[in-house]
Amino acid sequence: MKLIGSYTSPYVRKISVILLEKGLTFEFVNESPWPDESHVPQYNPLGKVPALVDDSGEAWYDSPIIAAWLDAQDATPKLLPEDALQAIKVRQLEALADGVCDSALIIVREQLRPAEQQSETELLRQREKIRRGLDALEQEAAKGQWLNGEQITLADIATACTIGYLNFRHVVPNWCVDRPSLVKLVEKMFQRESFARTVPPAA
Ligand SMILES: N[C@@H](CCC(=O)N[C@@H](CS)C(=O)NCC(=O)O)C(=O)O
Incomplete structure (x- = not known):
């Protein structure tokens, strides 16, 4: 592969x-x-x-x-629940985390443009998406050990990758304020070997 x-x-x-x-x-x-x-x-x-x-x-x-x-391959652990509706729930959380990341990427790209060409309206719009998305993830994270119950899923991985990106590019540096459950979740994720081995190189 x-x-x-x-x-x-x-x-x-x-x-x-x-x-x-x-x-x-x-x-x-x-x-x-x-x-x-x-x-x-x-x-x-x-x-x-x-x-x-x-x-x-x-x-x-x-x-x-x-x-x-x-x-869908044989390898374990399975990161999507077997139950079809639960799997859709996890994929929606993945879409939420990815969506926050999409907005962060738009901000990073926008800020690469000459200052006079940057749209403050667009930057604010994307920051609002990130704020609402992170608030929704915080609510889910507050419900249990993992985003979808008692087992780690794709939703936890996608969320930690998104937060890792916010940290890496210093987008919304205060994301952790008033989001204690999200902080706890991603700190736990960042300790895993898979995350330690995929830290992005210094920019
Ligand atoms: N929805 C896509 C997003 C992928 C994406 O936007 N990747 C960026 C790099 S972080 C990219 O390749 N951008 C190139 C482009 O937009 O032309 C996914 O989840 O794979």
């Missing part, structure tokens, strides 16, 4: 963590999606990472699909 991605992408990190948690061996192909000459579109027509190439040569994207595909 080959994982096409960059070391700084939170969505790629999510897939690396899943592969490590499941003990699956894979080759990491370091490929930036941004340059014109990027090879990423060979694997994903949308030109985004991650993409996963399986042993038959088929390419899978985007990260929620790759995560579901990996969970």
Whole structure:
């Protein structure tokens, strides 16, 4: 299996963590999606990472699909519940965490533009999405040991990757204020070997 991605992408990190948690061996192909000459579109027509190439040569994207595909393989632990409705609940939490990350990425990209071209309205709009998304995750995290009950799931991994990205890019540096359950959850996640091994390189 080959994982096409960059070391700084939170969505790629999510897939690396899943592969490590499941003990699956894979080759990491370091490929930036941004340059014109990027090879990423060979694997994903949308030109985004991650993409996963399986042993038959088929390419899978985007990260929620790759995560579901990996969970459908034999390896354990299972990160989606067997119960179909519970699995949808976990995938919705994954979408929530990924959505917060999407907004963080938009902010980072917007801030790379010359100051006079940046839209304060857009930045505020994305910050509001992040605030509401994190508040919703805090509410879920306050309910139990993990986001979906007593077992770690894809939702916990996606959430910790998103918070890891907020920390890495210093987006909303005060995200932890008044969100004690989320802090507790991600601190627990960051202690796992899979997270320690996928810390993004210093920017
Ligand atoms: N929904 C996608 C998002 C992936 C994504 O946006 N990846 C970024 C890197 S962090 C990317 O490849 N961006 C390139 C682009 O937007 O052209 C997923 O979950 O895989």
